[in-house]
Amino acid sequence: MYRDGAAEHDTEEPGLLAVLELLARQAPPGEFDELLHRVRGSGTTPARLARLERGVRLARAIAASAGRREQREAGLAALVDTARDLTFPYDVDGLLRIITRRARGLIDFDLAYVCLRAPxxxxxxxxxxxxxxxxxxxxxxxxxxxxxxxxxxxxxPAWSADYLADDRFRHDDAIDDVVRAEGLRAVMAVPLRNGDTTIGALYGSDRHVRHYTPDEIGLMSSLADLAAVAIVKAGLLDQTRAEVTELELDSSRTRSSLTRMRYVSEAHSRIMNLVLSGGDLCNVAKAAGDALDGTVLIRDPGGRALVSGGELDDLDEEAVAKASLDAHAGRRPVVTGENTWVAPVIAGSEDLGVLVIRTATGLTEEDERLLELSAQSVAFLLLMRRSTAVAEGPVRDELLDDLLSETPHAPQQIMQRARRLGIDLSAPHVLVVARPEGGEQGRAVVWASSYAYRMSGLKTVHGGCVVLLLPGADASAAARAVSDELTPLLGHPVSVGAAGPGRDADGVARMYQEAMRCLDALTALNGAGSAASVQDLGFLGLLLSDDHDVDGFIESAIGPVLAYDAERFTDLTRTLEAYFASGGSPTNAAEELHVHPNTVSRRLDRIGELLGADWHKPGRVLEVQLALRLQRTRDVLVQQRTAPAERGGRDGTTV
Known part of the structure; x- marks a missing residue:
């Protein structure tokens, strides 16, 4: 029996050892099948064949278990590598690409993708x-x-071996269309959870029917858990980076703002030092323009330019006027047009004018602040000027009062007093009298003090009128300038009369009397609120003037005609006399002159060219006729003075 058992053992041993050898070297399943096939063909007994088949099944089970263990170990190793990769500081998009790539490698998906939840x-x-x-x-x-x-x-986790054919869940048409376009069949979805919060899902898909194993689902779940933590941290990292970037930008802007504010402070200090050291408006305007890289124009409340730091071409006056109102209403600079700003020059509630600037580029917030400070500096300078004028006012008023008085005074002493105040009475000067028609004298007096100081003149008040002695030779222009500036300031009409020019101290009182008579003439002629000089009143000026400048009047009325006759030996003057004597009839004038009427017409045309087209209008006709009479009278008087002298010469006597 022992021998039979030994023999049986010997017979079975080679087959079992072969199974162990195949198992030991991890042979593929086909070699196990070949072993069974050889044993079946060798005529072995059924019992032995059954034991061999059972051994092959056990070997295959051991091999499958080892394979699963190796696959699990490989998956865990890959998962560890993935966890290591996820610790690097990726941004969210970069991290999601790593996750999808790892998911495809771990589970051998055809397609992997990540979706994140949104509100x-x-x-x-x-x-x-x-x-x-x-x-x-x-x-x-x-x-x-x-x-x-x-x-x-x-x-x-949830999965489907054949997504489109699976009716266990609700389908979405848009999703199904994409699944068809991609050719997908099997789909797995694993939620991305961070604590109790689901932030999205990790998907894996295949383009064939596939039943996912528990190990694959577990591996995908582990990857999803790691991915969820990494995504949250990456999101926080991105947020932190964004906040750091924003802080860096804020820091950069703060540094730039501090630099600009330091520049604004230094520029304002330079402008104020210029003001305090006695700089004039022109220098202040240039300094402000240099600081703001633009051209500055300073205007008074009436819109007239006081100083300009350069040329401002094509300035839209209507837009500037509107911006000036808005600037004073809001007490802040206002932009008008392209890179043009208007800043109010104000002192409390008093309007002192505006500062207009045109820059090469737009103004920053700091530049606007510097513009406001520059306007304040201009206001301060104007107030300083006014204060200086007011402080010197009594002395200057006293000098002009003395000049206007008819009491004799020492000329040398008056000239010295004027020079100490910066007044040169030997230079041409005019006298202007302004009478506010609204009765508001206070503001007019304050303005006159500043205006006289600005124009290097003198100011006083007589009989409710502001009296100004100003350098210059054009009395008419001086009257208009005073009216143009004072009328808008007071808001009601101002009548202005002027006389001059004069060149000595003794003539000031005479000019004052002429200017007052001119002012009274304006009132009598219903011209209250207008401005004129003695010269502007024509023959009335001749009557109002103390020196009765007959020569000047004749020259202004018919001077070109007299000069033409003298140069060309013509009879235009006689033609004018005949024309007026005949009642303005060229035919009757021709009969008196014994010439053809066409000749008279041609002479009258020539007179029109010399005197202007309006010479025959009523106002001019009166002046021309008066000038002709004065000229004729002067000629007669000259002849009367020369006749006795000529007779005395013939008689041998002397005159």
Whole structure:
């Protein structure tokens, strides 16, 4: 019996050893099948064949278990590598690409993608790996549809071996269309959870029917857990980076702002030092323009330019006027047009004018502040001027009062007093009398003090009128300038009379009397609120003037005609006399002159060219006739003075 058992053992040993050898070298399943085939063909007994087949089954089970263990170990190793990769500081998009790539490698998916949840119960695909179309990126996935909806609801992995044919969940047409376009069959979805919060889902798909094993589902879940933590941290890192970047920008802006504010402070200090050291408006305007890289124009309340730091071409006056009103109303600079700003020059509630600037580029917030400070500096300078004028006012008023008085005074002493005040009475000067028609004298007096100081003149008040002694030779221009500036300031009409020029101290009182008579003439002629000089009143000026400048009047009325006759030996003067004597009839004038009427017409045309087209209008006709009479009278008087002298010479006597 022992021998039989030994023999039996010997017979079975080679087959069992062969199974062990195949198992030891991890032979493929086909070699096990070949072993069974050889043993069946050797005529072995059924019992032995059954034991060998059972050994092969056990060997295959051991091999499968070892394979699963190796696959699990490989998956865990890959998962560890993935966890290590996820610790690097990726941004969110870069991290999602790593996750999808690892998912494809771990489970051998054809396609892997990640969707992240957004407010409103929807998710959007952020990253896809292995797609064949561009339809996945940005695809909207409702949280209650598809495999993802099941995973979100259960908080656990969900999968389908054949997605389109699976009716266990609600389908979405848009999702199904993309699945068809990509050719997908099997789909797995694993929620990305961070604590109790689901932030999205990790998907894996295959383009064939596939039943996912528990190990694959578990491995995918582990990857999803790691990915969720990494995504949250990456999001925080991105947020931190954005905040750091914003802080760096804020820091840069703060540094730039501090630099600009330091520049504004230094520029304002330079302008104020210029003001305090006695600089004039022109220098202040130039300094402000240099600081703001622009051209500055300073205007008074009436809109007239006081000083300009350069040329401002094509300035829209209407827009500037509107901006001036807005600037004073808001007490801040206002932009008008392209890179043109208007800043109010104010002192309390008093309007002192505006500062207009045109820059090469727009103004920053700091530049606007510097513009406001520059306008304040201009206001301060104007107030200083006014204060200086007011402080010197009594002395200057006393000098002009003395000049206007008819009491004799020492000329040398008067000239010395004037020189100490910066007044040169030997230079041409005019006298202007301004009478406010609204009765508001206070503001007019304050303005006159500043104006006289600015114009290097003198000011006083006589009989409710402001009296100004100003340098210059054009009394008419001086009267208009005073009216143009004072009338808008007071808001009611101002009558202005002027006389001059004069060149000595003794003539000031005479000019004052002429200016007052001119002012009275304006009132009598219903011209209150207008401005004129003695010269502007024509023959009335001749009557009002103390020196009765007959020669000047004749020259202004018919001087060109007299000069023409003298140069060309013509009879235009006689023609004018005959024309007026005949009642303005060229025919009757021709009979008196014994010439043809056409000759008279031609002479009258020539007179029109010399005197102007309006010479025959009533106002001019009166002046021309008066000038002809004065000229005729002067000629007669000259002849009367020369006749006795000529007779005395013939008689041998002397005159």
């Amino acid at each position: 409103g119960g929807v998710s959007y695909i952020r990253t896809a790996e292995g797609s064949t179309t561009a339809l996945l990126a940005g695809l909207r996935l409702p949280d209650d549809r598809g495999i993802g909806g099941v995973a979100h609801a259960a908080g656990a």
